[in-house]
Amino acid sequence: MKKYIHLKKEDREFIAKAFGITPRMVFSAVHFESDSELARKVRKLAMERGGIVMVEAPEAETLFDADGYMRQRLGNGVLLEFNLQDSSCVVLHKGESVRKYENVLIREIPQIQAWASALR
Numbered sequence: 001m002k003k004y005i006h007l008k009k010e011d012r013e014f015i016a017k018a019f020g021i022t023p024r025m026v027f028s029a030v031h032f033e034s035d036s037e038l039a040r041k042v043r044k045l046a047m048e049r050g051g052i053v054m055v056e057a058p059e060a061e062t063l064f065d066a067d068g069y070m071r072q073r074l075g076n077g078v079l080l081e082f083n084l085q086d087s088s089c090v091v092l093h094k095g096e097s098v099r100k101y102e103n104v105l106i107r108e109i110p111q112i113q114a115w116a117s118a119l120r
Helices: 009-019 023-030 037-048 106-117
Strands: 003-006 052-055 060-064 069-074 078-083 088-093 096-101
Touching: 003 037, 009 023, 009 037, 023 037, 069 106, 078 106, 088 106, 096 106
Parallel strands: none
Antiparallel strands: 003 052, 060 069, 069 078, 078 088, 088 096
16 A cells, blocks of 8 residues: 655645755655655654655445444445354455355455455
8 A cells, every 4th residue: 555644735845945855856755755865854854744644545435234244345346245143255246246255364354355356
């Protein structure tokens, strides 16, 4: 997942002026495109000026229903239905069941999500 440091415009301008660099260099540093010593200093100052580290993540909606299911809707038309009673998961793509998992462990959920997110 991509991450960046969110800054106000005036803070980006301040940092550019403080280091005598271009706005593009500030952008590169706060978007972790560079890991030079200067980029690390820019990120440090950005955090000192109130920057917030943001992580870009795929959109998903997760619902815990009273019927004992956790349902997660992914942006590509996938629905993951986790049965909390028997630890199974059904992957539905555009309404059709495409895969079923049995005895799903919590640590396996990210792998299932990654596989399901790749469906087109």
